[in-house]
Amino acid sequence: MPALTFPASFDSLDEIREYVGKIARDAGFSDQDVYSIQLAADEAASNVIEHAYAGNSKATFELSCAFRNDRLVVTLLDHGKQFDPSKVPQPDLKADLSDRKIGGLGIYLMRKLMDEVRYEITGAGNLLTLVKRKA
Amino acid sequence: MEIKISTENRRVQVTVMEVTGNIDSATHAAFEAKAAELIEGGARYILVDLTGVPYMSSAGLRALSAILNRLRAVNADISEEEMRKRINEGKYKSPHLKLLNLSEATRTGFETAGFDMFLEAFTDYQKALSSF
Numbered sequence: 001m002p003a004l005t006f007p008a009s010f011d012s013l014d015e016i017r018e019y020v021g022k023i024a025r026d027a028g029f030s031d032q033d034v035y036s037i038q039l040a041a042d043e044a045a046s047n048v049i050e051h052a053y054a055g056n057s058k059a060t061f062e063l064s065c066a067f068r069n070d071r072l073v074v075t076l077l078d079h080g081k082q083f084d085p086s087k088v089p090q091p092d093l094k095a096d097l098s099d100r101k102i103g104g105l106g107i108y109l110m111r112k113l114m115d116e117v118r119y120e121i122t123g124a125g126n127l128l129t130l131v132k133r134k135a
Numbered sequence: 136m137e138i139k140i141s142t143e144n145r146r147v148q149v150t151v152m153e154v155t156g157n158i159d160s161a162t163h164a165a166f167e168a169k170a171a172e173l174i175e176g177g178a179r180y181i182l183v184d185l186t187g188v189p190y191m192s193s194a195g196l197r198a199l200s201a202i203l204n205r206l207r208a209v210n211a212d213i214s215e216e217e218m219r220k221r222i223n224e225g226k227y228k229s230p231h232l233k234l235l236n237l238s239e240a241t242r243t244g245f246e247t248a249g250f251d252m253f254l255e256a257f258t259d260y261q262k263a264l265s266s267f
Contacts, residue, residue, distance in 0.1 A: 010159070010160045010161035011161060013159050013160060013161060013192075014157070017190065031239060032239070032243065035239060035240040035243040036243055036247075038190075038240070039192060039240070039243060039244050042159060042160075042192045043192060043193055046159070046160040046192065046193075046194065049160070050160065105193040105196060105197060105248060106192070106193040106194075108193075108248065109193055109244055109247055109248060112247050113243070113247060
């Protein structure tokens, strides 16, 4: 799967959303699913930029997106601080509103909008895989 | 992202924030800071016009939540406990913060995150204003 390299800057987000959106649309996903995939990829990339690299904009990460066997697979590979989204507790949205903070909202959205969210520490770096099955 | 500010007098004075551009991790801080400045300057009822916003991520949703809490801090309608109870019962919408014209993409995150449980989203500008 070919991967694109992006600088760890929030300015990369527009291009990432466009990139995964085009592949999802070409694969025939519904508008709703395309929005879900774009949002999940944005949240994943935002986490890498904010947590793995903590604002080091000289760092880069790799993103790939491909459609195969009725599954759209988005991967993000970074070499920053390990950050396992599956370890972040699910926010209680109703309670947290009153607690004046909503932690883990992006991760909550990723899990809700995608069919699979997987995080692995590999020899090549920290690998996050997001999968959306075509209905 | 650009933000235009206007005020409209109805039953109360409504401050309208007309946003143009995406509200994501790159831009949410400017959006939140502008709202904070308005609230500091006396704004108590805010309508966020999202007609020109194709997309909002969780960063934008967190900003909305922070703005709502700022508005409640200066002008609480009901107690936290009562608000939580009513949200759980599906009977609460903020009287201080409302939204206009969510794009379909924005709605995806908005509803998945459950923000429709406490923020009302309108599609008609006049109706939105007169609802305050």
